[in-house]
Amino acid sequence: MLLDELVVTADAVASTRSRLAKVDALAELLRRLEPDEIAPAIGFLVGKPRQGRVGVGWRSVGAAMGQPADAATVTVAELDAMLDRLAATSGAGSAGGRSHELRELTARATEREQGFIARVLLGEMRTGALEGVLTDAIARAADRPGPVVRRAATLSGDLGETARLALTATEAELEAVGLVVGRPVLPMLAATASSAAAALETTGEASVEYKLDGARIQAHRVGDDVRIFTRNLADVTHRLPEVVEVVRGLPVxxxxxxxxxxxxxEDGVPRPFQETMSRFGADAARATLLHPWFFDVLHVDGRDLLDEPLATRLAELERIAAAYRIPGEVTTDPEVAERVSREALAAGQEGVVVKAIGSTYAAGRRGSSWIKVKPVHTYDLVVLACEWGSGRRTGWLSNLHLGALDPTGEFGEPGGYVMVGKTFKGLTDALLKWQTEYFPQIEQRRTENTVWVEPTTVVEIAIDGVQASTRYPGGIALRFARVKRYRDDKRPEEADTIQTLRGLLRM
Incomplete structure (x- = not known):
């Protein structure tokens, strides 16, 4: 298949909000793929090539993009083969070798194909073709039951291989995909609620557990062989020797x-999240140690527990790893749930997760069996600039640059504004339309992708907190920022201050 056919479909998926239309477009594409094109194509669509990272960045990609071709000739298989070669290139002269490979292929690519290749290489695919939509498309294209496809994808952790099986193998072979120790599965996800008591109304009797401000891990052990995976199923075993030793020491x-x-x-209080992530992402040994805490067990000594109720799984977890269990209580009492939530926050954690005690482990899915409760902070900030959108938001001003007031001039001019982050989350179509019409009226200057505006517009932003950052002059960055509403009733000098936001670092 020509790569252009994949690009056209990706653009169509990105331009519609209809899940049904996305599924239809992707299913039609999948039916036309050759067997050896299926897994690569899935990887390209979700921005996760099967080769993983191949050692190229913005500078390399930009330098490789020359004059585009007039006609589409590059195939899906050729792009996949080039990524194989990039991944295999290492040692002296590897940078030059990768550049040569990139130029060879992109010289034959059209303008839109070049843009697609760049997004694949840089992990910036925003087609809306998320795993859930693609899973439904795979089931539609292969005429297989949706639950069978979803279970195979979650237990294998490999959507591309699941698609290949669904489209080319028998239904029995697809159904045979099961849990394998050493092969990561997609983690179960949680919905959200405003309070622990509200969550308990949904779950009934539940285990109310601390929600730690850490990094999600999945630990697999067969004998003395231990593997540790991230929530995105990346193998980080070599980075976490202290966690490996803990798992290796369990009585299983x-x-x-x-x-x-x-x-x-030193007092057992969680360090800031970015310190955990800095250590978590380090290939070399670091002085900071990571402590593992476990809240579920999916398999023990030949027995799969995915379909067992949470009560059974917690009993097994207590038996094999009591010293490493995340704190929590099983209750039906809203007052108890709220007390555990307060205790978690007082201990420096994010909040709680309320889990139905009779629920099974729904790998890769977000449902009402697990509900997370975290305090939400809202602050009034000032819009400094706005970026032009892409995909479905092409032609609209979308991503906001947000600034906090600096009344004393600690980080710039007294009374000025210090940038603390960006967000496009929470913007409705009506707000996008309004922004696109309004911000050019107060424009100060612009670049190719950004319109800088007079700092006069106040917007209410919800955040989960802040983290230390060297990216912005105020030394902090917003965590999980999303737009609540514009505040026409507030003047920019009434915005929240950088000092107020920096105070969250101590919380």
Whole structure:
């Protein structure tokens, strides 16, 4: 298949909000793929090539993009083969070799194909073709039951291989895909609620557990062989020797554990999230140690527990890893749930997760069986600039640059504004339309992708907190920022200050 056919479909998916239309377009594409094109095509669509990272960045990609071709000739298989070669290139002269490979292929690519290749290489695919939509499309294209396809995808952790099986193998072979110790599965996800008591109304009797401000991990052990995976199923075993030793010391032979890891200070209080992530992402040994905490077990010594109720899984977890269990209580009492939530926050954690005690482990899915509760902070900030959108938002001003007031001039001019982050989350079509019409009226200057505006517009932003950052002059960056509403009733000098936001670092 020509790569252009994939690009056209990706653009069509990105331009519609209809899930049904996305599924139809993707299913039609999948039916036309050759067997050896299926897994690569899935990887390209979700921005996760099967080769993983191949050692190229913005500078390399930009330098490789020359004059585009007039006609589409590059195939899906050729792009996949080039990524194989890039991944295999290492050692002296590897940078030049990668550049040569990139130029060879992109010289034959049309303008839109070049843009697609760049997004694949840089992990910036925003087609809306998320795993859930693609899973439904795979089931539609292969005429297989949706639950069978979803289970195979979640238990294998490989959507591309699942698509290949669904489209080319028998239904029995697809159904045979099961849990394998050593092969990561997609983690179960949680919905959200405003309070622990509200969550308990949904779940009934539940385990109310601390939600740690750490990094999600999945630990697999077969004998003395231990593997640790991230929530995105990347193998980070070599980075976490202290976690490996903990898992290796448990009284089991085979096990799969779900949990979190985080760094603690000398008083046992969680260190800031970015310190955990800095240590978590380090290939070399670091002085900061990571402590594992586990909240679920999916397999123990030949026994799969995915379909067992949470009560059974917690009993097994207590038996094999009591010292490493995340704190929590089983209750039906809203007052108890709220007390555990307060205790978690007082301990420096994010909040709680309320889990129905009779629920099974729904790998890769977000449902009402697990509900997370975190305090939400809202602040009034000032819009400094707005970026032009892409995909479905092409032609609209979308991503906001946000600034906090600096009344004393600690980080710039007294009374000026200090940038603390960006967001496009929470913007409705009506707000996008309004922004696109309004911001050019107060424009100060613009670049190719950004319109800089007079700092006069106040917007209410919800955040989960802040983290230390060297990217912005105020030394902090917003965490999970999303737009609540514009504040026409507030003047920019009434915006929240950088000092107020920096105070969240101590919370």
């Amino acid at each position: 032979h085979d096990v799969i554990l779900d949990g979190e890891t985080l760094s603690l200070d």
